[in-house]
Amino acid sequence: MMALLLRSRREPFHQRALGVLALLAALLALSLAWSASSGTFGLSPLTLISDQADALSVQVWWQLRLPRLLLGAAVGAMLAGSGAAMQGLFRNPLADPTLLGLASGAGLFVALWIVLFQGAGHGAGPVSLYGQFIAGFLGALSVCAVVFGLAQRQGGGSAAVMTLLLAGLAINTLAGAGGGILAFIASDEQLRQLSLWGMGTLTHSLWRTTLVALVLIPLALIGLLRSARELDLLQLGETTAHGAGLDAPRLKRRVVVATSLGVGLCVALTGVIGFLGLLVPHCLRLWLGPGHRLLLPASMLGGAILLVVADTLARTLAAPAEIPVGLLTSLLGGPYFLYLLMRRSRTC
């Protein structure tokens, strides 16, 4: 185990990648098993296999716990993976779907959908679910387009970083105000729906929602994984990268669409779960180096682990009540972001 952790970046790439990813996959399996067996209606995999549990708890486990586990892993992988990809795209370790306003933009669009377009009585129907998802995707996509347009106009350099973060701040503020207005004009039923969804929680996962995530999120993840080599090249700067064989516009389109799709879907399903996309890739980059061929899949596994663990804590710490997991990750990520900023201002 220690030998694995201490592997140097000079080892042959495939050997090292295999070791790292196998270790992370094992950790993910462990955290899933732990999460499965903890809390009310927890059943350890062993109990399940040996058929010792009573029928009711098995049924509850299958209907409620399993989809929640899988959704948590998928959303965690998506948020951390898109964080890593956006950081590569902006060539900046501070890019993150929450900080840049992607998540809150998606959130605003979902809230718009719930309050303005969703007919009464459709609360749980498929129209509502897919409508929310499409709204989330469009919200994330439009924010991504705005932010990326700004970044392009500014070129590289520290001014651009500042602009990006400020743009994210502005979008977050706008989305917050928009959300407030929507909450003000919403009916009681819509208000309840909004607040249930808005805090960032995996509580409402059912197979119906989880299946959508389990189909679409892997598509977005594959889109990102296929961009790994090109993201590496982009780090040379656009002119040099073009000289090294990179079709930058195609890469940007692919990453922007995949992250918007993934983040929009995550926000539509679980609300805003912040900072995962900043925290996970940053820690892994310290360990593994900046190469995206390893960083992207490792971030996806790491994000899945972190969200499954955080969700289990959110479920059990204040049992029988639940803390929204989004609050937990923000409690973890906010201070870390401040620490990053302080460290950067010292080195720059």
Place this chain on the structure above:
Amino acid sequence: MLTLHGAALTTPPTLAPLDGSVRPGELLAIVGPNGAGKSTLLSLLSGFRACQAGAIRLDGRDLAQWPVYALASRRAMVAQQEPPGFDWRVEELIALGSDPDPALVTQLLDQMDLLDLSDRSILTLSGGERQRVLIARGVCQLLSRRSHAATDGGLLLLDEPTSALDIGQQQRLMRQLRHWAHQHAMAIVCVLHDLNLASLYADRVWLIDNGARAAHGTPAQVLTPERLTSVYGAELQILSNATGTAPLFALVP
């Protein structure tokens, strides 16, 4: 290898139609005042920017017709430095854009005087050291992606490769460029600010002024004091021209 047929840009930054060629094994220097269009011309030669009139052909095929990926095995570009984002190790950075033989990487590290730094993060390097790493990466791309059928070493485009180097490193780099040009029949085009370096090391010089080529030929033909004074608006004195070698210049204080 590379031929220009009235290649031009008609919208700003404009570039007057250019004819000419770049041949395997030669070192071509592009010189000219700030804002003359040197970097723009280099990005045209690399295919990053498409020309709006005329054509540029590589191996007889229009640059615009080359797939970006295939082009990368024939020409490499080293643009002016951008601030590095992440902490690549020197060896990792050199391998970006190709799948190089470790022996080639070691050889390039040695040639660029970087062997001691191979394991360092580029964030900890000085500007000059980083510049040498980026140049080594470009050469690495050309040499390791070269097809077996190729009879020459491809086209290396460098934008101000000596801008961050001390005088000793400038000499070593220019000698090394000539060595690569001859050894691999590589065509090297570099934008240079230092006229003396162009004079000492380039086979041919293009003098760009105000979006047009003011002169081209050997350093001795192009770099005359009268022309340089009018193009740069600088008062110059010639230090040596008598021995038949290229002219060297100094500013008149």
